[in-house]
Structures are given as C-alpha cells and as structure tokens.
Amino acid sequence: MPAVTSALVVGGGLAGSATAVHLALGGVAVDLIEIKPDVAALGSGITLQGNALRELRSLGVWEQVQAAGYPFDVTGIRAPDPAGTVVAEIPDAKTGGPDLPAAMGMPRPELARILLDRAAEVGVKVRFGTTFTELTQDDDGVDVTFSDGSTGRYDVVVGADGLRSWTRRSLGINLETRSVGMGIWRAFGPRPASVTRTDLYYGGPSFIAGYCPTGEDSLYAYIVEPAQDRSALSPDEQLATMKQLSQAYHGPWDEIRETLTDPSRVNYTWFETHVLEEPWNRGRVVLIGDAAHTCPPTIAQGGAMALEDAVVLAELLTDRQTLDQELWDVFTARRYQRAKTVVEASNQLAQWQIDHVQGDIPGLMRSIAVLTSQPA
Numbered sequence: 001m002p003a004v005t006s007a008l009v010v011g012g013g014l015a016g017s018a019t020a021v022h023l024a025l026g027g028v029a030v031d032l033i034e035i036k037p038d039v040a041a042l043g044s045g046i047t048l049q050g051n052a053l054r055e056l057r058s059l060g061v062w063e064q065v066q067a068a069g070y071p072f073d074v075t076g077i078r079a080p081d082p083a084g085t086v087v088a089e090i091p092d093a094k095t096g097g098p099d100l101p102a103a104m105g106m107p108r109p110e111l112a113r114i115l116l117d118r119a120a121e122v123g124v125k126v127r128f129g130t131t132f133t134e135l136t137q138d139d140d141g142v143d144v145t146f147s148d149g150s151t152g153r154y155d156v157v158v159g160a161d162g163l164r165s166w167t168r169r170s171l172g173i174n175l176e177t178r179s180v181g182m183g184i185w186r187a188f189g190p191r192p193a194s195v196t197r198t199d200l201y202y203g204g205p206s207f208i209a210g211y212c213p214t215g216e217d218s219l220y221a222y223i224v225e226p227a228q229d230r231s232a233l234s235p236d237e238q239l240a241t242m243k244q245l246s247q248a249y250h251g252p253w254d255e256i257r258e259t260l261t262d263p264s265r266v267n268y269t270w271f272e273t274h275v276l277e278e279p280w281n282r283g284r285v286v287l288i289g290d291a292a293h294t295c296p297p298t299i300a301q302g303g304a305m306a307l308e309d310a311v312v313l314a315e316l317l318t319d320r321q322t323l324d325q326e327l328w329d330v331f332t333a334r335r336y337q338r339a340k341t342v343v344e345a346s347n348q349l350a351q352w353q354i355d356h357v358q359g360d361i362p363g364l365m366r367s368i369a370v371l372t373s374q375p376a
Contacts, residue, residue, distance in 0.1 A: 002317060003155075003316070004156045004317050006029045007020075007030050007317070008030075008152065008154045009023075009031070009124075009157075010157065010161045010166070011033075012036070013162060013306070014111070014307055015309055016032060016034070017032065017112065017115035017118075019314055022059070022315070024119065025122055026319075028317070029123075030119075032124050039112045044186055044188060045105065045214050046105070047103060047300040048106065048304065050093070050095035050100050051373070051375075051376075052307050053100045054096035055304070055310070055311050059115070068215060071102075071103070072101065072197035075092055075199070075200065077202070079201070080203045080248055081250070082250055094373075095372045103198070106214050130146055130148060131147045132145060132146050132170075133147055135170055135285060137157075137283050137285065141153050142156070144157065155284065155323065156285075157284065158286055176274060177274040177294070178274065179270050179271070180270070180272065180296050180354075181271075181354050182225070182226065182350055182354065183268060184222055185245065185266065185268050186268075187222075187239075187242055188214075188265045189221070190218060191219040192255040194252045195219055195252050198211065199251075206223050206245055207353045209222070209246065209249040211253075227270045235263035242266055243257060243260050271297075272296075273343060273346075275343050281331075284323065288306070288310065290302070293305065293342075294343070295342065296346050298346045298347075299342065299365070313331060342371075345364055349361065
C-alpha cells in the first residue's frame with residue numbers, strides 16, 4: 001500500500017494538476033480544488049523547455065501538447081536596429097532528450113486544459129471556484145473545511161496554489177517575495193509566418209523585446225522594462241504604451257506591432273522571486289511549484305521546475321509505504337537545491353541586464369542545461 005491513499009491538491013496550475021494525475025495513476029484518491037472559476041483563467045502564454053516536455057510525456061499528454069504547441073530548437077538574437085538584424089542563432093540544449101524538441105511555446109490555458117482533462121480522465125475529482133477555509137492536522141491525517149461549507153479528511157494536502165499561496169499563509173509561513181526590478185509587457189495575437197522560434201532583442205529603450213510562437217496561428221510578444229507602477233493606466237493606455245515601446249524594434253516586430261489592437265490581450269506584471277528554505281512541508285501539508293520557489297522567466301524554467309516537483313512528490317508518496325520524515329527528507333534532497341540553483345541563475349541573468357554587466361551568459365546557461373538534462 002502506498003504512503004497515502006487520499007490527497008487534496010490545492011491549485012489547478014501545472015504543479016497541482018500534474019501531481020494529481022501522477023497520484024491518481026498510483027492508486028490514490030485525489031480531490032483537486034482551484035479558486036479560479038474555469039481553466040481559461042489560468043494564465044497566458046508559456047515557454048516549455050525540454051525537461052518540461054519530458055515530464056509532460058510521463059503524464060501521458062505529449063501528443064496533445066505537441067498538437068497544441070509550437071516546437072523550436074534554436075533561439076535567435078537580434079539587434080535593435082532598423083532591420084532587426086539577426087546577430088546570432090543559438091542551438092538550444094535538448095534537456096528532455098534527443099527525441100523531444102529543445103523548447104515549445106503554447107498558450108498556458110490550453111496546457112492547463114490538457115492537464116485537467118487528463119486529471120479527470122484518471123479519476124481526479126476537480127472543483128473550480130473552490131478553496132479551503134481551514135486545515136487541521138493530526139498524526140494520521142488532515143481535516144479540511146472548504147469554502148462551500150463541505151469538509152473532507154486526507155492523508156496529505158499539496159499546496160500548489162502559486163506565488164501568493166493561501167496554503168503557505170495558512171501554515172503561518174512568512175516568505176519574502178521580492179521584486180527583481182523588472183516589469184514585463186505581454187501581448188497575445190496571431191503568428192506572422194516570419195516567426196518560427198523565440199527571438200530576443202537586447203538593448204534599445206527596454207531590457208529585452210522578444211516573442212515566442214505558441215501555435216500555428218498564435219504567439220505572445222513581450223517587452224521587459226524597469227519595474228514601475230503601471231496600475232493607473234487604462235487598458236487602452238496599456239496597449240498604447242506597449243506599442244510605443246515596440247517602435248524601437250523591427251524585423252518581425254513590425255508585423256507583430258500591427259496586430260496589437262485589442263487592449264484585453266495586453267497585460268503588465270513585475271518579475272518576482274522567492275525560495276522557501278527547506279523543508280517545504282509542515283507535517284502532512286507540503287508546498288510545491290511557485291508556492292515554494294519562483295523566479296523571472298529569463299531561463300524559462302519555471303514551468304519545468306513545477307512539473308518536476310510534481311513527479312518527484314507523487315513518486316515518493318506512491319512508491320513508499322510510510323509518510324514519515326525520511327520521505328520528506330528525500331523529497332527535500334531531490335528538489336530544494338535543484339530549484340534554488342535555477343532560481344539563482346534566473347535572477348543572475350536579470351541582474352546582469354539591470355546592471356548593464358556583460359556576464360558569462362553562455363556559461364551560466366550551459367550549467368543549467370547540464371543540470372536539467374538529468375531527470376529530477
């Protein structure tokens with residue numbers, strides 16, 4: 001018998017849905033709750049590195065992901081000049097193995113839908129528009145009261161509820177989440193035929209201007225600037241601001257800019273970061289994904305780290321016979337330092353740009369590729 005026979009997963013993003021699927025496949029009765037009203041509310045666009053694709057294949061959804069996303073094996077570097085000149089084409093490391101693309105872009109809501117459909121298929125009970133109001137644990141389990149007044153008892157609770165995790169706060173964990181010093185404009189629209197990979201423009205009025213294809217007919221484009229308060233801008237003013245910033249970038253950006261017409265498809269957020277010191281559990285409640293570690297997307301490893309947390313946690317909970325401190329120690333040993341290394345590298349890349357320092361970017365990227373090429 002596995003260490004747990006029942007589990008509550010809080011959060012329907014990558015970490016939560018992947019944990020639920022793996023646990024259910026291991027014979028665990030799983031409830032998953034998501035406070036947002038539907039899957040369409042779960043984010044925007046995402047770049048998945050090869051090690052993320054490896055974990056998606058283990059979840060049994062690779063064919064659906066492959067059909068919905070846009071794969072590429074090279075990243076372009078362009079100059080902020082009138083032609084958008086290509087100055088380098090860098091082969092991306094195939095961290096998921098030689099039989100998978102190096103990277104793939106796709107709409108995050110579509111990835112969430114694929115994973116939650118898979119969860120329902122393997123028997124997970126999913127409830128949207130629901131959270132918990134109380135957790136009370138003892139040596140044998142966790143009693144949970146839900147926002148709709150219902151209750152349940154579980155062997156383990158997995159807090160996969162993101163950057164501002166309510167689960168983390170309910171455990172009394174004070175974790176400092178700080179701004180990295182960068183803000184990002186994102187817009188979603190049609191993919192011009194000229195966009196077949198991620199290209200990055202360094203310099204100009206912003207730190208980075210880039211884009212990533214997310215499907216045959218879609219992409220997301222982004223511009224990274226010094227973090228500032230943009231909250232007073234109306235949707236139309238946000239759209240105008242992003243278009244104005246994009247004027248410095250050309251090549252495919254000239255086509256992309258013409259498609260930026262819908263204010264509802266533009267958003268602005270800050271890059272933030274934190275790492276929860278070990279251990280990530282308090283008794284039978286454990287935090288994973290952004291609830292435990294988050295970083296700017298400078299290496300595009302956030303999704304991969306969340307999926308790796310899920311596969312390792314589920315493996316331990318279903319392969320071992322007892323939920324004891326040894327299990328949590330093994331989980332910590334396999335996840336903490338790896339995730340922390342990725343967060344620190346992501347933050348270092350951001351800091352070099354903020355400080356206008358020419359750091360050893362190839363060396364840093366190579367070290368992360370070597371690390372993530374090894375299964376979690």
